[in-house]
Amino acid sequence: MASHLKCEEITVRFGGVVACDGVSLDVEEGKIVGLIGPNGAGKTTLFNVLSRFQEADAGEVYLRGQPVNKNSTSQMVNLGMARTFQNINLFAEQTTLDNILIGAHHLCAPPLQSMLWMPQARAVERELTDRAVEIAEMLNLESELDNLAKNLPYGLQKRVELARALAAKPEIILLDEPVAGCNEEETEELQNIIARLNRELGITVLLVEHDMSMVMSICDYLYVINFGANLAQGEPADIQTNRDVITAYLGEEV
Amino acid sequence: MEQRTDADIQDQSPQPTKWDRSAIVRLKARFERQNWAGVLFLLACAVAFPMLPGVEGWQAYTVALVIIYIIAAQGISVLVGFTGLVSVGHGGFLAIGAYTSALLTKYFETDIIIGLISGGLMAGFIGFLLGLIFLRLSGAFMAIGTLGFAFFVGTVVNNVPLFEGREGISLPSNKVMFWEIGDIGFYYVSLTVLALVTLFSYCMVRSSVGRAFMALRDSEKAAEASGVNRVLYRTIAFSISAFITGMAGVLNGHIVNYISSEVYGDIWYSVDILVAVVVGGSAVLMGPIIGGIFVVMLPFMLEELADFAFILKGVVLILVLIFAPAGIAEVLGRPIRNMRARLLRQAGYGGREPAPAETTSVAAAPSQTEKP
Numbered sequence A: 001m002a003s004h005l006k007c008e009e010i011t012v013r014f015g016g017v018v019a020c021d022g023v024s025l026d027v028e029e030g031k032i033v034g035l036i037g038p039n040g041a042g043k044t045t046l047f048n049v050l051s052r053f054q055e056a057d058a059g060e061v062y063l064r065g066q067p068v069n070k071n072s073t074s075q076m077v078n079l080g081m082a083r084t085f086q087n088i089n090l091f092a093e094q095t096t097l098d099n100i101l102i103g104a105h106h107l108c109a110p111p112l113q114s115m116l117w118m119p120q121a122r123a124v125e126r127e128l129t130d131r132a133v134e135i136a137e138m139l140n141l142e143s144e145l146d147n148l149a150k151n152l153p154y155g156l157q158k159r160v161e162l163a164r165a166l167a168a169k170p171e172i173i174l175l176d177e178p179v180a181g182c183n184e185e186e187t188e189e190l191q192n193i194i195a196r197l198n199r200e201l202g203i204t205v206l207l208v209e210h211d212m213s214m215v216m217s218i219c220d221y222l223y224v225i226n227f228g229a230n231l232a233q234g235e236p237a238d239i240q241t242n243r244d245v246i247t248a249y250l251g252e253e254v
Numbered sequence B: 001m002e003q004r005t006d007a008d009i010q011d012q013s014p015q016p017t018k019w020d021r022s023a024i025v026r027l028k029a030r031f032e033r034q035n036w037a038g039v040l041f042l043l044a045c046a047v048a049f050p051m052l053p054g055v056e057g058w059q060a061y062t063v064a065l066v067i068i069y070i071i072a073a074q075g076i077s078v079l080v081g082f083t084g085l086v087s088v089g090h091g092g093f094l095a096i097g098a099y100t101s102a103l104l105t106k107y108f109e110t111d112i113i114i115g116l117i118s119g120g121l122m123a124g125f126i127g128f129l130l131g132l133i134f135l136r137l138s139g140a141f142m143a144i145g146t147l148g149f150a151f152f153v154g155t156v157v158n159n160v161p162l163f164e165g166r167e168g169i170s171l172p173s174n175k176v177m178f179w180e181i182g183d184i185g186f187y188y189v190s191l192t193v194l195a196l197v198t199l200f201s202y203c204m205v206r207s208s209v210g211r212a213f214m215a216l217r218d219s220e221k222a223a224e225a226s227g228v229n230r231v232l233y234r235t236i237a238f239s240i241s242a243f244i245t246g247m248a249g250v251l252n253g254h255i256v257n258y259i260s261s262e263v264y265g266d267i268w269y270s271v272d273i274l275v276a277v278v279v280g281g282s283a284v285l286m287g288p289i290i291g292g293i294f295v296v297m298l299p300f301m302l303e304e305l306a307d308f309a310f311i312l313k314g315v316v317l318i319l320v321l322i323f324a325p326a327g328i329a330e331v332l333g334r335p336i337r338n339m340r341a342r343l344l345r346q347a348g349y350g351g352r353e354p355a356p357a358e359t360t361s362v363a364a365a366p367s368q369t370e371k372p
């Protein structure tokens, strides 16, 4: 299978801190790939590099074989990449429906047609609204569509983030701790949803998650990083028994 | 190799019954129609006003002044209300509009329509450049930057000979397509501009453009992740805002047939327009209307005490900031909103109230680290 998202030797320094120290990974098309590692390992930083929120000091990112270092942050969604954030970033003062619709921003008519309410722009708008409602239904958010995002409980806010990312019709989606702070039931529900996205819509998933039981059951392949560098990679069963990985996680506990 | 078993996925909780939104959608459409009816009623009153018996030219002139302020305030509310950027320098755009049209009228004898278009475009263009220059600024820095812009415009009109400084430029009587118009004609021109600007604002706010503005206001990161081009939409916001305020400037010059740096070289206009949207409310359509009436009518109502108007404006501004930070329009609209909220709840709308702080917290997620 073809490589969907690949990075080579990514290095990011924040002053003296080396958040990423030559990390490489390769996400195969149509797979669910997990990125795990202890707190502060550099997972979020790597996500930011992959989604063009952070400029790397060294290294290259390729999306379907094309380098993306010239693309701006907001262009990534046009290339079929959407993401969510570890710390929820929602449009707090807007309804769930509007939050999802913004996710579909790049599918809207051009600004001038949009603001003058030209007929085509209104037609696109209606179509996108219908789709937003469908996405909400898929994520069991339909009863929240008219509520303000800031009034939703934490677990639902995480789900609105996911819905917003899905509204962009992504081919690959980067999820930074999608179930952090969710209870067991919510976790299971989200896990099923992610699996369905992958299976039914063919969306490639790159996932950062600390919930190991979820990672092990949902991922096709895992990358483990520690102190900003690759530590191990392989299928979940192999990672579970990998000595280096166990040491890294136990070491963190001391 | 397949870690996830298909059984896991197929064994999903039973599909819950679909939430029926149609009643809510219908109600919201009805509210929208009521809003329109209200706006059309106001418009009808405004159209009828000069025709009422006993209404004289100077009264139409006064109301036209209010209308001009409302237009200027609508311009700034695009920026303040929907993109969350503060401008303390919108008087600069007012001046650019006024001088553009005044010079065209003086040298080329153009009419008000051409003045409005070219004054608006000129202000919009300068707004575009300013948007690019101030791209990285926000909050207090944006306020200082825009204030600097107003001072700069003031210095230019004071010192560049073309603008004739304190001497000012006298304009011939106002014309629309070769017809001379008096106070009442001018009133209708202003009202037309107000109606068009209001309609445009309404559509813009309810389009993907308005959504993108509000997205950038609420979370720049999430907006960019959703494909909202920050540079593009900030410059669009600045241009539109400046265009509208520039048109107000055109009218403001023509209504007295005279402009000079004594009026436009100062920052009082900038302050007045900002006060209008803060007092009236910036993120609601009625906000600039109420704010514009307040700012213009206060000195009139104080009559011989008019000199104290600026103190009183300050006092009202502070009171509003403390007791009604979203503006007077928001407070006045509260009974209607409460009634509508009740109807929505009766229709089965979830109507979530703000949840307790810890559950709504958008702060960092507690990372649960489970060992493999």
Ligand SMILES: Nc1ncnc2c1ncn2[C@@H]1O[C@H](COP(=O)(O)OP(=O)(O)OP(=O)(O)O)[C@@H](O)[C@H]1O
Pocket: A014, A017, A018, A019, A037, A038, A039, A040, A041, A042, A043, A044, A045, A046, A086, B367
């Ligand atoms: N903007 C920044 N400025 C300075 N240091 C940073 C910045 N962002 C991250 N770091 C540092 O880089 C390292 C990696 O952080 P990162 O957030 O990528 O870790 P992570 O693997 O996502 O951790 P967690 O599991 O806790 O989310 C940490 O030591 C962090 O303190």
Ligand SMILES: [Mg+2]
Pocket: A043, A044, A045, A086
């Ligand atoms: Mg992280």
